[in-house]
Amino acid sequence: MNETGEITGRTRVLGILADPIAHVKAPPGINRIARQRGRDAVMVPFQVAPEHLAQFADSLRNLKSFDGAIITVPHKGPMAQHCDEVSEHARAVGAINVIRRDPDGRLIGDALDGTGFVAGLAVAGIAIAGRSAYLAGAGGAANAIAFALVSGGVSKLTIANRTRAKAEALRDRILALHPGAIIAVGDGDPSGHDLIVNGTSLGMRPDDASPLDTTRLTPDMIVAEVIMVPEMTPLLQAAQDRGCRIHLGKPMLDQQLELMADFFGL
Amino acid sequence: MNETGEITGRTRVLGILADPIAHVKAPPGINRIARQRGRDAVMVPFQVAPEHLAQFADSLRNLKSFDGAIITVPHKGPMAQHCDEVSEHARAVGAINVIRRDPDGRLIGDALDGTGFVAGLAVAGIAIAGRSAYLAGAGGAANAIAFALVSGGVSKLTIANRTRAKAEALRDRILALHPGAIIAVGDGDPSGHDLIVNGTSLGMRPDDASPLDTTRLTPDMIVAEVIMVPEMTPLLQAAQDRGCRIHLGKPMLDQQLELMADFFGL
Numbered sequence: 001m002n003e004t005g006e007i008t009g010r011t012r013v014l015g016i017l018a019d020p021i022a023h024v025k026a027p028p029g030i031n032r033i034a035r036q037r038g039r040d041a042v043m044v045p046f047q048v049a050p051e052h053l054a055q056f057a058d059s060l061r062n063l064k065s066f067d068g069a070i071i072t073v074p075h076k077g078p079m080a081q082h083c084d085e086v087s088e089h090a091r092a093v094g095a096i097n098v099i100r101r102d103p104d105g106r107l108i109g110d111a112l113d114g115t116g117f118v119a120g121l122a123v124a125g126i127a128i129a130g131r132s133a134y135l136a137g138a139g140g141a142a143n144a145i146a147f148a149l150v151s152g153g154v155s156k157l158t159i160a161n162r163t164r165a166k167a168e169a170l171r172d173r174i175l176a177l178h179p180g181a182i183i184a185v186g187d188g189d190p191s192g193h194d195l196i197v198n199g200t201s202l203g204m205r206p207d208d209a210s211p212l213d214t215t216r217l218t219p220d221m222i223v224a225e226v227i228m229v230p231e232m233t234p235l236l237q238a239a240q241d242r243g244c245r246i247h248l249g250k251p252m253l254d255q256q257l258e259l260m261a262d263f264f265g266l
Numbered sequence: 267m268n269e270t271g272e273i274t275g276r277t278r279v280l281g282i283l284a285d286p287i288a289h290v291k292a293p294p295g296i297n298r299i300a301r302q303r304g305r306d307a308v309m310v311p312f313q314v315a316p317e318h319l320a321q322f323a324d325s326l327r328n329l330k331s332f333d334g335a336i337i338t339v340p341h342k343g344p345m346a347q348h349c350d351e352v353s354e355h356a357r358a359v360g361a362i363n364v365i366r367r368d369p370d371g372r373l374i375g376d377a378l379d380g381t382g383f384v385a386g387l388a389v390a391g392i393a394i395a396g397r398s399a400y401l402a403g404a405g406g407a408a409n410a411i412a413f414a415l416v417s418g419g420v421s422k423l424t425i426a427n428r429t430r431a432k433a434e435a436l437r438d439r440i441l442a443l444h445p446g447a448i449i450a451v452g453d454g455d456p457s458g459h460d461l462i463v464n465g466t467s468l469g470m471r472p473d474d475a476s477p478l479d480t481t482r483l484t485p486d487m488i489v490a491e492v493i494m495v496p497e498m499t500p501l502l503q504a505a506q507d508r509g510c511r512i513h514l515g516k517p518m519l520d521q522q523l524e525l526m527a528d529f530f531g532l
Contacts, residue, residue, distance in 0.1 A: 006293070006294045006297070007293045007294065007297060007308065007309065007310055007311075008290075008293055008294060008311075009282070009284070009287045009288045009289055009290035009291075009293065009311050010288045010311075011293070011310065011311060013310045013311065013312070016275070018275070019330070021275045021330075021331055022275045022276045023275055024274075024275035025275070027272075027273045027274055027275065027277070028272040028273065028274060031272070031273055042273065042308070042310060043273065044273055044277065044279045044308060044310055044331075045273075045274075045275050045276075045277060045279065045331045046279070046329060046331060047329065047330040047331035048328060048329060048330065049328065049330070052325075052328035055321075055324060055325055055328065056325050056328065056329065058321065058325075059318075059321055059322050059324075059325035062314060062315065062318035062321065062322065063312060063313065063314060063322065064285070064287075064313040064314065064315070065287060065310075065311045065312060065313035
């Protein structure tokens, strides 16, 4: 929006690609950052089904008023295929969460969620270097976080996923980029780790199974969530009840939004 | 935008399709109407080149958060070809200025500019039924106004255009839809008509020729403009000097925005 808060013909358009989309949280945050930075830009929701993603990506190349988009579920993996360029980090992660449209129409993809997660921990005073980490999940968010945790210097990373092969594949992809990392494939038991991270969507719905065995949580553990709604997931509640320090999903979003705004050129 | 003025994942997206786009005036007006009506919707600029219009129209069919768009230069004619349904009125006019996306993805086109012009007259207390009208021009805006004047029941319409063949073609297209209408092709002399309308862009620049012979204007005439900038065109000034009632271009836009908002379901 311009300095009077209006959207005009000069306003640059940003999007968030998701399906479903009603729950996405980023647009008010990005629009607030644009206002704070004095940029005439606005983020709006783009709800596109997976089967129409390729077509929509092509149309974005030719939408001259468009500068970039956040990419979220279920498009984070597939959208990487439709970019003209993807960062090495995002290629390794196998998913992106932002695209930028260069003036020549090329779409550049990157993955900022893992970096945002680690930055959110840092802002909360939680350093990860030298600590051991347990990560539930091997999907999009978990992938990004796994790479960021290893890049951030955890002493050991254990990946636990319902489908074990996905955890093994993630481990192998991280090892390809970071050959010296110590990475295990685990089960539902988080025992023996300093930092416990839920990187699955389990906990968004009231009847979801727990992403890990909460009876094994101990007060020396820090338990962190990627889920933002509900703010207090059953996992975080159980962790708090057991005396763990908890870390909500929102700081990751806050840090990511700043990183995304930078990426969009805001 | 929602009741707190924020764009969220639930906000419905409207667009304005143009190329170039920096000059378009509608988004602040539509967004103001959406706020007034308590609707969580926002209009943003979609700049797409003519050669990419077909591709973009297809992608809009599959953009589930999208409800509709204003279509303006240079897309008003071509976009009609990419709609799944176009009103009989717009088909006759040969151009559209709005599309709506139905929940099943179908794009419905209509032309509201002429209706907006007549609605603007009505709001000013100027009824057209039974009155004779003289229209300068046979281009895009004049086309829409000519159809709307005839639909609105003028007793007679005279169309005057520098290229006479275009006026004759417009007359024939109107007669195909309204076989009983009385339509003449005229010259620069507006004598003998109740309502005089400039449907050309002559008057936007200081050195433009007059769209009609202003020495023939008489105080019983109402003289109306489509030009919005300048507000007081040389034609309106001459008409006022000769004692005519004048009607500015802006009410047409104001009424069109309301009609467009209705069309989008705001």
